[in-house]
Amino acid sequence: MTESSSSPQPRRSDTTRNAILAAARERFAADGYERATIRAIAKDARIDPSMVMRYYGNKEGLFAAAVSVDLELPDLTALPRQDAGPALVTHFLRMWEDNDVxxxxxxxxxxxxxxxxRMQGIFRDQVLPVTRAVCPDPEQVPTRAALVAxxxxxxxxxxxxxxxxxAVALHPREVVAWLGPAVQRYLTAPSP
Amino acid sequence: MTESSSSPQPRRSDTTRNAILAAARERFAADGYERATIRAIAKDARIDPSMVMRYYGNKEGLFAAAVSVDLELPDLTALPRQDAGPALVTHFLRMWEDNDVxxxxxxxxxxxxxxxxRMQGIFRDQVLPVTRAVCPDPEQVPTRAALVAxxxxxxxxxxxxxxxxxAVALHPREVVAWLGPAVQRYLTAPSP
DNA sequence: AGTGTAGGCCAACACGTGTTGACCCTTGCG
DNA sequence: CGCAAGGGTCAACACGTGTTGGCCTACACT
Structure with missing residues (x-):
């Protein structure tokens, strides 16, 4: 129970709100925006569709609330420069494996x-900075980050x-072994 | 009743059919499946929505007819083995640049x-065979083709x-220079 | 010419959608 | 206790969708 962090009092409806968000994430992930209907989400959350509107205004608001992404990218300057690529791939893999969002x-x-x-925003705010920390020439940062993306x-x-x-059959180890060097090259190899 | 199916006489409605297909391709490319409405497609083709149904049965049939993909992949055995990667990237780039489908x-x-x-089918029928021509060990073909994909x-x-x-800003030359070697490695480098 | 057939349009249907407002029930506080 | 306030449900609205059938028109063939 978090009470003093940002919202003053835990509301009685928080469990419902969370159920809605969880169901929304699942359905958006499975069906995409248009086919994930509010009715289906509400049903998953065992709630009336109108509650979704009450709490999140409209479908777009629900999506905005449900999908907030923090990639939790590691600080690449903390490890040897030639390990950045594999580290990134490993991190992404784990992130995707257990994250509907x-x-x-x-x-x-x-x-x-x-x-x-929104994806452009995430790229700009989270991927670019991390790339900047590893890549020597600041001018090349957008290009290299784009290649990594x-x-x-x-x-x-x-x-x-x-x-x-x-692609599904690949073992995570294989993915890292194959993609790690490729990403590493995009990050630090001299421009071709 | 009518003519044979292999080379029938050009029907009077062929221009309409083509207009529908062209409009469908454009709208599917721009909006995706759900948001590309038959009404909008028909409007683009200056035709009544019911004509779409008459000619293609239903929306799914229209999509199937509109989106038939032939990647026209080049024969990679015709050039030096180490040029396969850049050649593939170049080909894909041109293909995507002027092809809504x-x-x-x-x-x-x-x-x-x-x-x-359908994408899985294209991968299986068109990408896998080409990879097979370049990749030494047959057992590794699916893996390597998946990496390329x-x-x-x-x-x-x-x-x-x-x-x-x-990513949009990249000049085609840059794309080939960067991705070419990466794809090449997926195709022919020894497994890591 | 007449006529059958393919090309085309119109209006409507049935349905699912996002969204709304009126109405209950529970909770917590005086 | 009484009672306001928030949590929750129900039924409905307005709209856009895929889809259908009836009707008109113009061409091609005999």
């Missing part, structure tokens, strides 16, 4: 303009969204 | 189960769907 965001980002913008989001897409069998 | 398919694949299955689809996702500014 990321799949939801990717699915929605692929169809919904607002979703795409290319590879990591491609992994997420094929493995968690499209579910290409061959 | 691919973006449409990716968008739909991200939300729609049927779309995802990871990188190439990641590029398409960030550049054409999410439109991350830094």
């Amino acid at each position: 990321l799949t939801a965001l990717l699915r929605v980002g692929a169809t919904n303009e607002a979703g795409a913008e 290319t590879q990591l989001l491609g992994l997420a897409l094929t493995r968690y969204v499209l579910r290409l069998p061959a | 691919l973006t449409a398919l990716l968008r739909v694949g991200a939300t729609n189960e049927a779309g995802a299955e 990871t990188q190439l689809l990641g590029l398409a996702l960030t550049r054409y769907v999410l439109r991350l500014p830094a």
Whole structure:
């Protein structure tokens, strides 16, 4: 029970709110924005659809509340520079494996303009800074970060969204062993 | 009753059919499956929505007819083995730049189960064989093809769907220079 | 010419959606 | 106890969707 951190008193309805958010995350991740209906989410949360509106205003508000992403990216300056790539891949893999939100965001980002913008924001606010810490030439930071995103989001897409069998079958160890060096190269290798 | 199916006479309605398909491709690419409405497609084609049903049965049939993908992958055995990666990247880049269908398919694949299955089919029927021609160990073919897909689809996702500014800004030459070696490594480098 | 058939439009149906407002029930406090 | 306030439900609205069937029109063939 958290009471003094930001919201003064725990409301009696918090469990319902959380149930709604959990159900919303699941359905957005599974179905995307349009096909995840408020009625279905409410049903999952064992609640009336109108409660969703009461608490979150409208569908967009629900999505905004349900999908807030903190990649918790590690501080890459803390380890040897040539380990950054594998470390990033490892972190992403674990993050995606047990986090509906990321799949939801990717699915929605692929169809919904607002979703795409949100992903751009995450890239700008979370990926770029971390890249900046590792990459020598500041001018190359956006390019290199974009290349990294290319590879990591491609992994997420094929493995968690499209579910290409061959991509799903990869053992996490294999993924790190293969993608780690590739990402490392995007981060620190001299421009070709 | 009518003519044979192999090379029938050009029907009077072919221009309409093509207009519908073109409009469908555009809208599916721009909006994804659910938000691309038959009414909107019909309007673009300057036609009544019911014509779409007459010619393609239902929305799913329209999608199936509109999105038929031939990647026209080059024969990688025709060039030096170490050029396969850059050649693949170059080909994909050109393919995506002027082909709505691919973006449409990716968008739909991200939300729609049927779309995802279609992408799996393309991977199986078109990407796997080409990889097989280049990759020495047959047992590794699925893995390596999946890795390639990871990188190439990641590029398409960030550049054409999410439109991350830094990914859009990359000059095609840069893309090839950076991704070419990465793809090459996935194809032919010894397993790590 | 006449006529059958394919091309095309219109209006409507059934349904599912997001959203709303009126109405209960429980809780906590005076 | 009484009673306000918030948590929760019900039924309905307005709208957009995929889809259907009836009707009109213009061409092609005999």
